[in-house]
Amino acid sequence: xxxxxxxxxxxxxxxxxxxxxxxxxxxxxxxxxxxxxxxxxxxxxxxxxxxxxxxxxxxxxxxxxxxxxxxxxxxxxxxxxxxxxxxxxxxxxxxxxxxxxxxxxxxxxxxxxxxxxxxxxxxxxxxxxxxxxxxxxxxxxxxxxxxxxxxxxxxxxxxxxxxxxxxxxxxxxxxxxxxxxxxxxxxxxxxxxxxxxxxxxxxxxxxxxxxxxxxxxxxxxxxxxxxxxxxxxxxxxxxxxxxxxxxxxxxxxxxxxxxxxxxxxxxxxxxxxxxxxxxxxxxxxxxxxxxxxxxxxxxxxxxxxxxxxxxxxxxxxxxxxxxxxxxxx
Numbered sequence: 473x474x475x476x477x478x479x480x481x482x483x484x485x486x487x488x489x490x491x492x493x494x495x496x497x498x499x500x501x502x503x504x505x506x507x508x509x510x511x512x513x514x515x516x517x518x519x520x521x522x523x524x525x526x527x528x529x530x531x532x533x534x535x536x537x538x539x540x541x542x543x544x545x546x547x548x549x550x551x552x553x554x555x556x557x558x559x560x561x562x563x564x565x566x567x568x569x570x571x572x573x574x575x576x577x578x579x580x581x582x583x584x585x586x587x588x589x590x591x592x593x594x595x596x597x598x599x600x601x602x603x604x605x606x607x608x609x610x611x612x613x614x615x616x617x618x619x620x621x622x623x624x625x626x627x628x629x630x631x632x633x634x635x636x637x638x639x640x641x642x643x644x645x646x647x648x649x650x651x652x653x654x655x656x657x658x659x660x661x662x663x664x665x666x667x668x669x670x671x672x673x674x675x676x677x678x679x680x681x682x683x684x685x686x687x688x689x690x691x692x693x694x695x696x697x698x699x700x701x702x703x704x705x706x707x708x709x710x711x712x713x714x715x716x717x718x719x720x721x722x723x724x725x726x727x728x729x730x731x732x733x734x735x736x737x738x739x740x741x742x743x744x745x746x747x748x749x750x751x752x753x754x755x756x757x758x759x760x761x762x763x764x765x766x767x768x769x770x771x772x773x774x775x776x777x778x779x780x781x782x783x784x785x786x787x788x789x790x791x792x793x794x795x796x797x798x799x800x801x
Contacts, residue, residue: 473491473492473493473494473567473568473569474489474490474491474492474567474568475489475490475492475532475564475566475567475568475569475570476488476489476490476532476533476534476566476567476777476780477489477490477492477530477531477532478518478519478529478530478531478532478533479529479530480529481518481519481520481521481526481529482520482521483519483520484516484519484781484784484785485781486519487519487533487780487781489778489780492567494569495569495571496543496545497543497544497545497548497571498545498546498571499545499546499547500545500546500547500548500573500574500575501544501545501548501571501572501573501574502541502542502543502544502545502548502551502557502571502572502574502577503541503542503543503544503569503570503571504537504539504540504541504542504557504559504569504570504571504572504577505539505540505541505542505568505569506537506538506539506565506567506568506569506570506777506800507538507539507540507586507590507799507800508537508538508539508586508587508589508590508591508774508797508798508799508800509534509536509537509538509565509566509590509777509797509798510536510537510565510590510591510594510623510795510796510797510798511780511783511784511787511795511796511797511798512535512536512594512623512795513623513714513716513787514535515533515534515535515566516784516787516788518533518535518563519533525562527562527563531563531564532563532564532565532566532567532570533563533565533566534563534564534565534566534567534570534798535560535561535562535563535565535594536558536559536560536565536590536591536593536594537558537559537564537565537570537590538556538557538558538559538580538586538587538589538590539556539557539570539586540554540555540556540557541553541554541555541556541557541577542569544574545574548574550574550579551574551577551579555579556579556580556584556586556589557577557578557579557580558577558578558580558584558589558590558592558593559572559576559577559578559593560576560593560594560597561573561576565590566777566780566798567777568777568800578593578755578759581759581763583763584759584762586799587771587774587797587799588762588768588769588771590797591623591769591771591794591795591797592758592762592769593755594623594624594740595623595624595626595627595769595795596627596631596758596767596769597740597744597751597754597755597758598624598627598713598738598740599624599627599628599630599631599689600631600754600757600758601738601740601743601754602628602689602711602713602738602740603615603628603631603632603635603637603687603689603711604631604635604754605743605750605754606709606711606736606737606738607687607689607709607711607736608709609632609635609637609686609687610635610636610637611635611636611637612636612637612638613637613638613686613687614637614638614639614640614680614683614685614686614687614705615628615632615637615638615639615640615685615686615687615688615689616640616642616676616685616687616688616689616700616703617629617632617639617640617641617642617652617657617689618642618688618689618690618691618692618696618697618700619642619643619690619691619692619716620641620642620643620648620652620657620660621641621643621644621645621648621649621651621652621793621794622691622716622792622793622794623769623770623792623794623795624691624713624714625641625643625652625689625691626651626652626655626769626770626793626794627767627769628689629641629652629655629656629657630655630656630766630767630768631761631767632687632689633656634761634766634767637687638658639656639657639658639659640657640658640659640660640661640676640679640680640685641653641657641659641660641661642660642661642662642663642696642700643660643661643662643663644662644663644664644790645662645664646662647793648793649661649662651770651793651794655770659679661675661676661679663696669695669696669698669699669702670699672696672699672700673699673702673703676699676700676703677703680703680705683705684703684704684705684706684708684731685703685704685705685708686704686705686707686708686709687708687709687710687711688700688701688704688708688709688710688711689711689713690710690711690712690713690714691713691714691716692714692715692716692717693714693715693716693717693718693719693720693721694715694716694717694718694719694721695717695719695721697721697723698721698722698723698724701723701727701733701735702727704727704731704733705731706731706732706733707731707732707733707734708731708733708734709733709734709736710723710733710734710735710736711736711738712735712736712737712738713738723735769794769795770793770794770795771794771795771797772786772792772793772794772795772796773786773796773797774796774797774798774799775796775797775798775799776798776799776800776801777798777799777800779798780798783796783798
């Protein structure tokens with residue numbers, strides 16, 4: 473097998489494409505022949521030693537991937553050789569093969585392409601858990617999605633629309649705003665045209681007829697978090713999803729008091745570990761929604777696995793719309 477190996481987590485440039493022995497699965501594990509692997513923001517942080525999960529060195533990055541089961545370990549009965557699966561295991565995806573815990577593998581129904589499957593679990597599970605479970609979103613409510621043209625942002629738009637909500641998408645370019653409209657957003661706000669906090673608040677106010685959004689989905693953090701929270705509706709829910717902008721914002725708690733609003737943490741990874749039955753039911757519903765055409769990953773582009781460093785550079789340029797997916801021949 474070949475894989476991108478991280479022996480020193482000082483950044484993308486230190487990754488090396490190496491030939492390695494093909495491992496054999498142990499009890500409870502499967503060997504997956506990887507067909508596609510998506511690039512997620514944590515995949516950048518982990519090779520920079522900035523992610524909360526720090527795997528033992530050396531490791532193969534690539535948290536999310538899809539392929540065919542090539543071998544099964546002892547005790548694995550729910551999967552069989554030749555079966556297509558998707559997996560989110562944290563590492564291992566950027567190569568030709570990976571060992572994964574069988575319990576983390578999602579069997580793929582017929583007609584689920586590997587490229588879509590490799591870009592599915594993380595973003596849709598995060599957004600479903602955020603909007604359905606944590607925000608208790610109701611039909612007719614308004615959702616403001618920050619960073620709306622990225623992977624989790626596009627998934628949040630689709631899930632909110634599937635639930636009957638009105639969606640305002642905030643993104644950094646007109647091109648990204650147009651993508652958001654194409655996948656269902658009812659209104660868009662271009663950050664760069666409203667660069668100061670008051671201007672952004674006025675744009676949100678105008679887009680909600682002065683009421684403010686009932687739910688704010690924020691995977692970005694940074695400078696727009698506080699003006700977004702100041703715009704929230706009475707009894708609104710502010711979803712803390714991530715900090716793609718880098719800085720972790722500080723929100724004045726008096727704003728929560730004045731608006732009767734809630735600041736709600738979203739940590740899908742721990743939810744899946746602590747509440748596996750609820751997570752399994754959620755993933756089942758998402759698979760049905762995919763089959764019904766309610767959700768479908770937005771794929772920015774596919775690139776050969778050997779071009780991983782160029783893919784990281786494209787992601788770092790903030791030009792990605794949806795998901796980047798690496799593919800093997």
